[in-house]
Amino acid sequence: MCGIHGIYRFDGLSVEPGILSAMGERTRHRGPDDEGSHLDGPCGIAMRRLSIIDLAGGHQPLSNADGSLWLVCNGEIYNYRELRRELQDKGYRFKTGSDCEVLLHLYDAEGDEFIQRLNGMFDFALWDARRHRLLIGRDRLGVKPLYVLHDWQRLAFASEAKALLALPGISAELDREVLADYLHLGYVAAPGCIFKGIRKLPPATLLAVEAGEVREWRYWRLPDRCIPGVSESEWRDRVRAQLDESVRMQMVSDVPIGAFLSGGVDSSAVVGLMARHSEQPIRTYAIGFTGGEAETLYNELPHARRVAELFATEHREILVRPDVVSLLPKLLWHMDEPLSDTAFITTFLVSEFAREDVKVILSGVGGDELFGGYRRYLGGHYAQRYRNLPRWLRSLASLAAARLPADRHAGLLNRMRLAKGFIASAEMSADERYRSYLQVLDRQAVAALLTEPRGQASDPLTRAFAAAGNGDELNRMFAVDVETQLPDDLLLLTDKMSMAVSLECRVPLLDHQLVELAASIPAAVKVRDGRLKSLLKLALADLLPDDILNRQKRGFGTPMGAWLKRELAPLLRRLLAPSVVEARALFHSPLVERLIADHEANRIDGTDILLALLNLEVWSRIYLDRRDPADVAEELRSYVA
Structure with a gap:
């Protein structure tokens, strides 16, 4: 586990070692244990290492016997032992015990197709x-991020965008x-x-630079065909076996290992299966x-606590208060990009807490996407029933719902918020209904808010639905999640916030074999009768008790919307004051003021859009x-003192 970075110069000039060092300094937190680089004329690759496997001998870059191949790799290869034995049988000799060394010899043996043999989370050069x-x-799945800068002079890459900002001639500019x-x-x-000028390399993508030419291609996509004729009991057994194997594989480590535990189904399952293998x-x-x-x-x-007692874990807890807002500048620096999901705050805090004891942590991220854990996955199920009601009754319900108050942080108002959103979307197409559940602000409102609206270019959800195939509605939503929210929200914040404290976070529920299995299961089996x-x-019925399996789901975030109405109201008003908004010249300030007022009056639940605006500032x-x-943190503290 580490951070990687490098440069390829198109003009043939040698890469300057000082530039690679400057890039590495920006990501020292990703690899405090070691650093290394290899320069060969127009190409230079480098890394910062967090030692997890082969602590003494796993220094990178790694090379083959004759020095013709060099590698830096961030992440873990979970099936490296099997691959290593296979390659040794073919005559390849290994210099280290590192899991990443298999990439060198596998590439030598199989060319670019070697990528199909890997089971792991990684980016590499x-x-x-x-x-x-x-x-x-x-x-x-895009567990590990990779950023790319490509101009007339060079192609540069890094695990974090901030490393690319260390390049000569590059400065931070907002891409409108x-x-x-x-x-x-x-x-x-x-x-x-x-x-x-910077972009993310998409998940499951390879990029090659050779003879001054750049070629990029996708090497894997989520299967879009369900397998019919399999009984529910057979699916149950297949899922359980693959879950068990995924957790077992991802427990390999030469350093202490732990687990995040929320008490939800996914994290509880990971902990329960870990306990059986430890x-x-x-x-x-x-x-x-x-x-x-x-x-x-x-x-x-x-x-x-219930789950911790059940599996006799060494359990620790941390409490969070509104004053964590002073962390925002530090965390957004680590994130590279702003986002509205408050899970990045809780993920950092629990990662920092766990890092006192361990270097590796397992998380339950991904289970909701794979097996239908979000309320939005029931939209089609209930929309069909809703459309069976008389039209006059639906019209009356629509008028009434539009007037309902909304607040996700209060029990009754939260139920009203959900009802309001469901009724407003019930007669939309499946794709647009999904969009309405996920969006922070609808596209018309976004266009009105921006001082320079974008043209008619397609947005990420439109592109993802176009590539999602013709499966059932639930699996199409799953495919879109895998292309958008999962890698670019949940996994990105998980990587950045855990690596901010030099903690490796593994996600066994996103083992690609388990993901492929989940994609082949019909919706009616994954989510039965609503x-x-x-x-x-x-x-998981024999692993977890009913009160854990059937408890109401909560997100891994913070009650930030409520705090913005109470303790953090001064912060919101100062950061999004008309003078601040007008100075940035990105948004129409009267519309920002209206969003704040509507949120405070419970006319809307504006948590996500207000956080998007606040975090952007x-x-x-x-x-x-x-x-x-x-x-900046000191300034924020003064606002809420």
Whole structure:
């Protein structure tokens, strides 16, 4: 696990080692244990290493016997032992015990197709000196991020965008072309990036530079065909077996290992299966809140304790309060890009907490996407029933719903918010209904908010639906999630916030074999009779008790919307004051004022869009105004003192 970076110069001049060092300094947090580089004329590759496997001998870059192939790799290859034995049988000799060394010899044996043999989370750069060819790539699901800058002079890459800002002639500029997508979804989807001139390499993608030519291609896509004729009990057994194998494989480590535990189905399943594969108690870490109704809704500590007691883990907890807002500048510096998902705050805090004990953590990220755990997956199920009602009754319900108050942080108002959203979308097409559930702000409202609206270019969801195939509605939504929200929101924040404290976070529920299995299961089996995750719960029935399997789902975020009305109201008003908004000249300030007022009056639940705007302003002060995050943090503290 580490951060990688490198440069290929098209003009044939040698890469300057000082530039590689400057890039590495920006990502020292990703690899505090070691650093290394290899320069060969126009190409230079480098890394910062967090030692997990082969602590003494796994220094990178790695090379083959004759020095014709060089590699830097960020991540873990979980099936490296099997691949290593196979390659040794073919005569390949290994210099180290590192899991990443298999990439060198597998590439030598099979060429670019070697990528199909890997099971893991990774990004890598491989320099083939024989062909003067640079090959970079990213894992199938996009667990590990990779940013690319390509201009007339060079192609540069890095695990974090901030490393590319260390290049000569490059400065931080906002890309207004992606601003509309950011406001629409609350994050920037690949290949977009908030920095002008930089982009994300999409998941499951390889990029090669050879003889001055750049070629990029996709090597894997989610299967879009369900397998008919398989009984529910057979699916249950297949899912359980693959879950068990995924967790077992991802527990390999030469350093202490632990698990995030919320008490939800996914994290509880990971902990339960880890306990079955460990002779020592599993170390678990949970996060919670104390306070009023909003905090109670988000507090999952009692459920986490229940699971910890069940599997006799070494359990630790941390409580979060509104004063964590002073962390925003530091966290947004680490994130590289702003986002509206408050899970980046809780993920950082629990990662920092866990790093006191362990270097590797397992997370339950991905289970909701694979097995139908979000309420939006029931939209079609209930929309069909709703459309069977008389038209006059639906019209009356629509008028009434539009007047309902909304607040996700209060029990009754949250139910009204959900009802309001469902009725407003019930007669839309499946694709547009899904969009309405995910969007932070609808496209018309985004266009009105922007001072420079974007043209008619397609947005990430439109592109993802076009590529999603013709499967059933649930699996089409799953395919879109895998292309958009999963890699560019959930996995991005998981990587950036865990690596901010030099912690490796693994996601066994996103083992690609388990993902392919889930994609082949018909919707009616995964979500039966309107019961979310029904198949997964069936597969875990002998592992987890009913009160954990059937508890109400909560997101891994914070009650930020409630805090913005109370403790953090001064912060919101100062950061989004008309004078600040008008100085940035990105948004129409009267519309921002209206969003704040409507949120405070519960006319809308504006948590996500207000956080998108607030976090963009904090990000702008750090990257565009070039202010030190500590200085911005002090300013924020003064606002809420």
